[in-house]
Amino acid sequence: MVLLSASICGLRKLMAKCEIVCDYVGSHGHNYNAKKSVVMVFEAGGKVPSSVPPVMLNGTALQRVSQFKYLGHILTSDLKDNADIERERRALSVRANMLACKFTRCSESVKGTLFRAYCMNFYTCNLWAKYSQKSYNAIRVQYNNAFRVLMGLPRFCSASGMFAEAHMDCFYSTMRKRCGALVRRVRGSTNSILKLIASRLDCTYVGHCCAISNGMAQR
Incomplete structure (x- = not known):
């Protein structure tokens, strides 16, 4: 559950509503856990207040964080997506190595099917809108290397050529x-x-999605 407010005062009012319905929520087998709840203050124009009044839940002050994973997507207070891109890059590396180890003797057709299923599904990638070129290039390189390793191709072979030959979407197409x-x-x-x-x-x-679809990335 996420509560959003433009001010601390507004957030406190929302938290007060949660405290009011605690008895009702508890009677249905759910509870608001102050130890697992956190507060994040998003930056406005690159600025964030140094001190923020505490937000309480059932008498407990909630911890303030600068990064939090929500529904598998990493949110940061500066609204940049570098951390989430790195999460997906690491996950892609793990999946690619697993496929390469377990299916090394399979046919190229089978490997292509596995690559489409496990390596082309970037979770929440269409929400990436503010990131560095370094982070974006890192996951692109990982994507290319994953295909090379799975297919047993040379490390420095042409990325566009290998995807075209295999009738597979390259990173940008994906x-x-x-x-x-x-x-x-x-x-x-x-x-x-x-x-x-x-x-x-x-x-x-x-x-941003429109720009990506037209072949232009805005960062």
Whole structure:
């Protein structure tokens, strides 16, 4: 459960609502755990207050953090995606090495199917909108190397050539498809909030996805 507020005062009011319904929540087998709850203050224009009034839950002050994993996606107070890109790069490395070890004697067709299933599904990658070129290049290189290792190709062979020969999407094609799919789903949604997001020309994520789909990355 996530509570969002533009001010500490507003967040405290939301927390007070949670405390009011604690008895009802507890009677249904759930509890608000202050030890597992945290507070994150997002930066505004690169600035963040040095001191923030405490936010309480059932008399316990919640810990303030600068990074938190929510639904598998790493959020940071500066709203940059470098940490989440590194999470996905590490996960890709683990999956690729596992495939290379267990399926080294399989045919190229089988290896291609495995690569599509385990290495092309970047979780929440279409939410990456603010990151460094270094982080983005690192996961691109990992993606290329994963394919080389699985297929037993030379380390410095042409990335575009090997994907074209295997009729496989390269890193950029994969990202374009994922971002294009997000924009299509948001614009086609019947949810009023998503419709509002899609209609905003200054929406960071939709604008970034459109740029990626057109072959231009905005960072």
